[in-house]
Amino acid sequence: MALSSLVAADSPRLGGTSPDHVEVLAQGDIQPILVHRDTRRVVDGMHRLQAARLQGEETIPVRYLDGPASEVFLHSVAANVSHGLPLTLADRRAATRRILASHPDLSDRAIARITRLSPKTVGAVRRTSTEEVPQSKVRVGEDGRTRPLDAAQRREAARAFLAEHPGATLHxxxxxxxxxxxxxxxxxQRMRRDEEGSPPRPAAAREVRDRDTTGGGGNPPGDGCAERGRARRAETLAKDPSLRLTESGRALLRWLNERAPDLEVGRRLMAAVPPHCAVAVADLANSYALEWQRFATALDRAVDDVTE
Structure with a gap:
């Protein structure tokens, strides 16, 4: 892309670009910069842009970012804290204040993932910026889901409504x-359990029961629900700012999406497995399933380490 057609980045760096860093970059090949496709604004790469000008170049290689202009600054912060000349603590705090002003519904943890600050630090910045930060009654978490701040009161309101209108629909x-x-x-469901005086059945017990009642042929009885559950989880992950705002996160989403069709393809091909090959195919399937289980277990342990 021509250098003259680019719009300077809305940089999170309070001190602007570093001339020394530009000089260093100008000594080698210029790597592609990240540009918002619709506005042609530089998202990440102002030092490389100036280094290209210093080399006398008229064009520069670019990678395009698609998405709303309102999220360009979020991408800029996320990119600048993950590589290149790191943002200072003052830069990241200032970026946090800007993100809180433009996206007050983002949770402290979601903003912390973007700015690489701790959630406690983001919360402190939010509390000290009450006059500048618009007040929101919801928070968008790391998983992309919107949750009301008064969730407990709303659940109690739902309980009270059901107590008064026991025949009311869920909608x-x-x-x-x-x-x-x-x-x-x-x-x-919780109200019904309370009325019956019986504790909720553990999720593991429900899963065992479902496996025990699965028929011998075709799809399991709960298979449609499982597919819908996977689709919902994939949609939730796709909305997660900590994934969609980072290159590694987007790579993970693409990788998971590529795996999704394999299940349905496998079911269609099952009838084509000759009886004498069934054991070998089953062994392979179990081996792959075991690797996925190890992957899931490692993630569960990582979550436990964070929450302990």
């Missing part, structure tokens, strides 16, 4: 209390 309950249909369903 009516959700609309009345300002909660999701799934939350309304959880509240109603």
């Amino acid at each position: 009516e309950t959700a609309a009345s209390a300002g909660v999701s249909v799934s939350t309304a369903c959880e509240v109603r």
